[in-house]
Amino acid sequence: MGRSPCCEKAHTNKGAWTREEDQRLVAYINAHGEGCWRSLPKAAGLQRCGKSCRLRWINYLRPDLKRGNFTAEEDDLIINLHGLLGNKWSLIAGRLPGRTDNEIKNYWNTHIRRKLLARGIDPKTHRPLPVPATAVAAASSSHRQEHLLAAARRSSCSPETSGGACCPSSDDEASAPALHDVDGGIDLNLSISPPRQPPSPSPMTRQQADGTSGEVVADASSEKPLHNKEEEQQSTGSSPYERNKMCLCLNRLGLHGGEGCACGDG
DNA sequence: AAGTTCGGCAACCGCACCAGG
DNA sequence: ACCTGGTGCGGTTGCCGAACT
Structure with a gap:
């Protein structure tokens, strides 16, 4: 018994995110909010795994992130x-x-x-x-x-x-x-x-x-x-x-x- | 100037947890 | 009580630029 993969890996991009992908993700989340990561890529028109989208949002795109050196x-x-x-x-x-x-x-x-x-x-x-x-x-x-x-x-x-x-x-x-x-x-x-x-x-x-x-x-x-x-x-x-x-x-x-x-x- | 090594960081992978059916 | 899907988390990998030779 196994679990279904979180996404179709054959049709998903991997590696660094492009500016356009970032913009799509931000726009979608701004419009619909976070959550439902599994279905988000398709809804947002992204060729990405839902987990990848979540990670990108949490680690890089979230508006409340503080960048720069640690104090x-x-x-x-x-x-x-x-x-x-x-x-x-x-x-x-x-x-x-x-x-x-x-x-x-x-x-x-x-x-x-x-x-x-x-x-x-x-x-x-x-x-x-x-x-x-x-x-x-x-x-x-x-x-x-x-x-x-x-x-x-x-x-x-x-x-x-x-x-x-x-x-x-x-x-x-x-x-x-x-x-x-x-x-x-x-x-x-x-x-x-x-x-x-x-x-x-x-x-x-x-x-x-x-x-x-x-x-x-x-x-x-x-x-x-x-x-x-x-x-x-x-x-x-x-x-x-x-x-x-x-x-x-x-x-x-x-x-x-x-x-x-x-x-x-x- | 070119090649190599090293360090930093973004992203991926697999497992665990939780909630709902 | 068990199964399944969704999500979160920690470990690891690989790329890229800086530093070094």
Whole structure:
């Protein structure tokens, strides 16, 4: 028993989208709205698979997309959310307005992951890799990387930062990385109720979890070039992460005090 | 200047989940 | 309870431009 293919591959285009195809897709969705992706290509006069149309719309054509470089705040948010959620790119994207899961996934794989590795941080577990301290120190030359490392270390639960109390050393537990903001005193370990947060009133639904409720939680959208962020950080001495504390209202992760922050004191 | 390598990103593929019949 | 279709998600691939030799 199998399932029918989502489209007739013999009559569908593949590869890069043309301007005309984009225009057709945008025009159709503007007129009829999203949904019914299977029948959309035919209705819109496109020789494309419905899944391809959906992907093109979500990742490239949506009007609310934010293009351009990721900001330092977004970097921090991604690192922290990845520490919490793992490779749940759609969930992470739900906390970054204007960013898509695909974009974040690519950014992680091409930028953040490599930088974390260079800093001796395991991108999967957010724990320090077993490398000589001198190698880590030698790699800490740039302020930008220093900032990323600091954020990553805040995101990780390591014996050095936690004193070992919060991080059982068994491999089973290590496979489920926890988040701890040592500086801020916030325990983000999702396996235990955060001491400074009320328990969640109900289990998180899928809709709540993936951000499809339409709420915009994290407002880290300032589009400053990265080098400006570095200068700002150097001049103030405080990281964007510290200035934009994480909002951890359980099912509304984002920047503390952001638009959708439900803490009440933000 | 030409060839090669590398990095970034758009797009594809296959599986999982969910809702409706 | 089971089956099927539609949709969403994460992993992977391949193209293209930049950097390097």
